[in-house]
Amino acid sequence: MSGFERSPAFTVRDAVVEYDRVPVLRGVSLTIDAGETVAIVGANGSGKSTLLRAMLGLVNLGSGSIEVHGRPLRRFRDWARVGYVPQRLSAGGGVPATVREVVSSGQVARRRRFRLPTAADRAAVNRALASVGLTERAGDSVHELSGGQQQRVLIARALAAEPDTFVMDEPMAGVDATNQEALATTIGQLSARGATVVVVLHELGPLASLIDRAVTLDDGEIAHDGFPLSPQGDCARPGHDHVHPHADAGRSAPAVPVLEVPRRD
């Protein structure tokens, strides 16, 4: 699938983003090939989320340019190919939504207008729910769930659309160790099928064995782009403010259902 695609999934050239005239990205250039699994790491406030949001057109560039699957961002239309996992579930305006409804909402971009979900759509939602361990909670309101469970709902929402490109902002945040391992297995399966995965991480943790490229941001600039560095000295201390990726030893993970990623070859 994407392994045969010639265009990179993302091409970022000299991207500058400012908030209230304060530069947050200061000329970031980055190419992510289709099929790569790349971690974006760096200290709090270094610009990781802003970079992801810029790559998806959610914040405007002050200068520079971004292409998605070979097209300038503004002309890219195939958003059904891209699954985004934001950092947190937005408040949702108090409208009660069940876990299944939120997960199904991920499929809206791939459906033709006014077409109801097919059996295949429903099956994809069921697979996504199972892969994050929320099958039993499908009928519950998302507002009743813990932060970590809500995070898993967001991941399932991205999985349900069966995109070939995933952009995830700290998907492991607040998720307990068992579910982190299960998610790592799911992401590994996506990767093995040739999906592109761009993931902001605080620590490589259970994803370490999947990540062979880490991009470190430092104050809005790329400080490292390459093989993940190992933690040393003070950096090895748990809980310190990470400014580079940690290549922890990969751990084995429990088996979870295989997810179908559409082939494009």
Ligand SMILES: Nc1ncnc2c1ncn2[C@@H]1O[C@H](COP(=O)(O)OP(=O)(O)OP(=O)(O)O)[C@@H](O)[C@H]1O
């Ligand atoms: N909407 C906004 N308006 C103003 N400033 C913002 C906005 N969003 C982010 N910032 C600022 O931009 C800088 C980079 O923020 P960003 O969220 O991209 O960093 P990050 O590396 O993802 O941080 P964290 O690890 O804490 O999530 C920070 O100083 C932040 O306070």
